[in-house]
Amino acid sequence: MEIKRKIYGKFLTWKNEVQGKKALLIEGARRIGKSTVAESFAKNEYKSYIIIDFNKASKKIKDNFENINKLDLFFQTLSLEYGTKLYPRESIIIFDEIQKFPRAREAIKYLVQDGRYDFLETGSLISIRENVGDITVPSEERKIKMYPIDFEEFAVALDKEVLLDYIKECFLKNIPLEQEFHAQAMHLFREYMLVGGMPQSVVAYIESHGDFGASDIEKRDILDLYRDDIKKAAKRYNSKVSAIFENVPAFLSTHEKKIVLSEIDKNGIFSRYDEPLFWLDDSMICNLCYRCNDPCVGFALNKNESAVKCYMGDTGLLVSLAFSENEISSQQLYRSIMNGKISLNEGMLYENAIAQMLTALGKKLYFYTHYSEEKHRNDIEIDFLLSNESKTNFKIHPVEVKSAKNYTTTSLKAFKEKFGKKVERSYIVHPKPFSKEDNIIKLPPYMIFCLA
Incomplete structure (x- = not known):
């Protein structure tokens, strides 16, 4: 097909x-x-x-x-x-x-x-x-x-154009989908998260009438191709590229989701890993997300290259990289995610999917954290930073991703207090229907593509 x-x-x-x-x-x-x-x-x-x-x-x-x-x-x-x-x-x-x-x-x-x-x-x-x-x-x-199949293309491939049009209509009107259709749209998003956007995986899933195992076989073949590419193309630093690539699930399963080089190399410093990270980003196998130290004056100008998250370019591939064939063949993983029971480790898939969807919209990925000397921990953590892309009246759109239905908005409110009028719109991506509260737009993940 x-x-x-x-x-x-x-x-x-x-x-x-x-x-x-x-x-x-x-x-x-x-x-x-x-x-x-x-x-x-x-x-x-x-x-x-x-x-x-x-x-x-x-x-x-x-x-x-x-x-x-x-x-x-x-x-x-x-x-x-x-x-x-x-x-x-x-x-x-x-x-x-x-x-x-x-x-x-x-x-x-x-x-x-x-x-x-x-x-x-x-x-x-x-x-x-x-x-x-x-x-x-x-x-x-x-x-x-060109990127993997995005959420819209996935929905069309599964003959969900009517649902897709309804999602767009509700987004434009700033209203939630009716509960029945919200449930359908969340089901579709979870399918996309698990199958991913690699064409062979999507075709296998559709032609097998919804067999996640059939798509997993195709994805593992692609991961092996990527490993071969790393061995052949990365040349003098292929061991470093390979170490980062294989550890992407481990990095994303932590609270901060940042790359921690000491976990893969006791002598690891970012100056020795800049080329391997460049390789993974430039190959488009991964999407890198850098910390912005001061969002007020532009994200790229204040990019901190020693603080970086590494998302897989395709979330379906992340599923197959993160979990063993036995875990997947048992169907337990798919069952829990399709039923909306996302654990901490599986929550990395949710955030990776949002990173993938933002990248498909042509957005560069940045995040923000603020360390409190008084509290001895980060007291502000913003998953993604978007903007209105204006050079004359630059405004920030912070985005927090919440995979669970119950959460706090402490970081987002603190960020808005810190940067004041520079914050134009704030977003929370969550599994609940669309809503607006305290100038925060709460989007279900299936609406992310509408931000275009």
């Missing part, structure tokens, strides 16, 4: 606006469906297309890039090798897994300047330094990030 992806609309915008003057580069983690949506786009929107998969491209195809100064010969070779006629301004050539052959990316400059065809590139780990160190990165590229 083919899952509808919203990024398809961005491809259309690129095609109509750029009209061949720039290539489109799709960056994203492995196995999120880049190649599938690229081919679907090429098939539907062009008279003909060629896909060059650099994982298996022949020597002749790679050697053909020596002819980049003889473009008639270059295109003729492609057309003959792939048995496809190319039509000026009506054909597209896709460079798939372009990080495997950086020479092709360098050639984009000349291919775009030629103007005959459109060019689309897909790549995993494509901007890692090892992959671009020996080439001139072309300016004739428009980059776009």
Whole structure:
């Protein structure tokens, strides 16, 4: 089955606006469906297309890039090798897994300047330094990030468009869903949290008529692929990358959820782990969330790189990384989460899902904590910081995530007191219906996508 992806609309915008003057580069983690949506786009929107998969491209195809100064010969070779006629301004050539052959990316400059065809590139780990160190990165590229299937796309795949429309309507009206539909929407969110957004996992879940075990098999295969990527691509610091990756569930199961290097390396300091963290972030396998020391003057300007949370890019993968096959095959984990009985350790899945949903909206992740010398502990802890993104009238939107129905709002109120008029809107994400109280907007997790 083919899952509808919203990024398809961005491809259309690129095609109509750029009209061949720039290539489109799709960056994203492995196995999120880049190649599938690229081919679907090429098939539907062009008279003909060629896909060059650099994982298996022949020597002749790679050697053909020596002819980049003889473009008639270059295109003729492609057309003959792939048995496809190319039509000026009506054909597209896709460079798939372009990080495997950086020479092709360098050639984009000349291919775009030629103007005959459109060019689309897909790549995993494509901007890692090892992959671009020996080439001139072309300016004739428009980059776009692609993420795993988001909550909206998951709902559509499960034929829940009517429920999705009702959620949007209630959000716009600032009213809660009726209890029956709130229960349905929370059930859908929990399904999404467990299955995740990797296309193979979603398809396996749907085609098996709701078997979480079938999706788990697919997710474990993907985790093994990621481990292989780490061994091959991270090179001199792969052991550090691997240590962080394997310990993501352990970090997220703690109260503060921050990376604690002493747990994986007795000599661990952040200056020795900056490249491994960069690698995990840039590969889009993980979403990093940095502490902002002073939110008032902009999040990025006050980013503390020695205080960081590391969320998995896909929450479904986190489930399979965190729990053994035996725990999952027993169905006990799925049963407790689907019934809304989320323990402390399982609460990490809830927060990871919110991080994933915010990232899919294009939000950079930041958090805030304040240590009280008097109390000898953090007295303010804000899970995520959003903003109105204004440069002239910057406002902060703190977000707290609560996986349980009973909670306090002490941190949020203290944050609002500390930063005063800089706080425009405050959010609590909780499993209860939508409500507003004391200028705090309380959102169920299935409404997060509406913040776009």
